[in-house]
Amino acid sequence: MRIAALLLVALTIPSLAGSFPLFSDTLDLDTGTYRFIKFRITPDMAESTFISGEFFTEPLPTKLEFILLTELDYRRGWECRGDIDTLGFVYAESGSLVIEVPDFGDFVLVVSNRGNTGPVILIADFFVSYSGSGITYDSLPFGLTLLMSILAIGVVLAAVLLTIKRRPFSKG
Numbered sequence: 001m002r003i004a005a006l007l008l009v010a011l012t013i014p015s016l017a018g019s020f021p022l023f024s025d026t027l028d029l030d031t032g033t034y035r036f037i038k039f040r041i042t043p044d045m046a047e048s049t050f051i052s053g054e055f056f057t058e059p060l061p062t063k064l065e066f067i068l069l070t071e072l073d074y075r076r077g078w079e080c081r082g083d084i085d086t087l088g089f090v091y092a093e094s095g096s097l098v099i100e101v102p103d104f105g106d107f108v109l110v111v112s113n114r115g116n117t118g119p120v121i122l123i124a125d126f127f128v129s130y131s132g133s134g135i136t137y138d139s140l141p142f143g144l145t146l147l148m149s150i151l152a153i154g155v156v157l158a159a160v161l162l163t164i165k166r167r168p169f170s171k172g
Contacts, residue, residue: 018045018129018130018132019127019128019129019130020127020128021125021126021127022037022039022051022053022109022126022127022128023037023053023109023124023125023126024124024125024126025124026121026122026123026124027111027121027122027124028119028120028121028122029064029111029112029113029119029120029121029122030113030119031113031116031117031118031119032113032114033112033113034065034110034111034112034113034114035110035111036074036108036109036110036111037108037109037111037126038071038106038107038108039106039107039108039109039128040105040106040107041101041103041104041105041107041128041130042104043104043132044132045104045128045130045132046101046103046104046130046132047130047131047132048130048131048132049100049101049102049128049129049130049131049132050098050099050100050101050128050129050130051068051088051097051098051099051101051109051126051127051128052096052097052098052099052126052127052129053096053097053124053125053126053127054095054096054097054124054125055094055095055096055097055122055123055124055125055126056094056122056123056124057093057094057120057121057122057123058120058121058123059118059120060093060094061093061094062093062116062120063091063092063093063115063116064091064092064093064111064112064113064116064120064122065089065090065091065110065111065112065113065114065115066088066089066090066091066092066097066099066109066110066111066112067086067088067089067109067110067112068086068087068088068089068099068101068107068108068109068110069084069085069086069087069107069108069110070085070087070105070106070107070108071105071106071107071108072106073085073086074108074110087101087102087107088100088101097124097126101128109126111124
């Protein structure tokens with residue numbers, strides 16, 4: 001399983017169009033607790049999107065749960081105790097992590113220490129990689145520039161017409 005995950009990461013890295021760091025830190029997880037990491041995927045990042053990286057747990061060997069949810073499912077399931085739909089799940093000890101992010105939107109990666117009998121320290125470096133452009137086109141600046149240009153031309157034409165209208169004509 002680890003070899004397949006490493007091969008998947010090795011094959012996807014050359015074709016990546018972009019990535020951003022998701023988490024690079026240390027977490028202390030007591031028995032039966034969890035932490036969550038929120039992130040957003042825009043529509044331009046939604047092609048072949050993966051969470052990947054390396055993590056280490058102390059004491060060795062200790063397994064942790066990594067659960068990918070939409071933010072809505074996180075709120076519904078973890079805060080209100082409603083039904084949830086998990087998008088990805090990995091239960092692993094130290095090594096690499098690869099979870100596919102299926103679409104765009106707001107997501108939560110839950111790191112859970114359920115099932116262990118003692119506290120765990122997680123040292124992780126995760127990032128989100130995607131093959132989309134990651135650049136969102138915003139037509140607002142162009143629209144504002146066009147609007148201001150039209151208004152400026154209108155003001156100049158109005159000033160010229162008012163000047164011509166008020167200027168006395170002399171027959172000479």
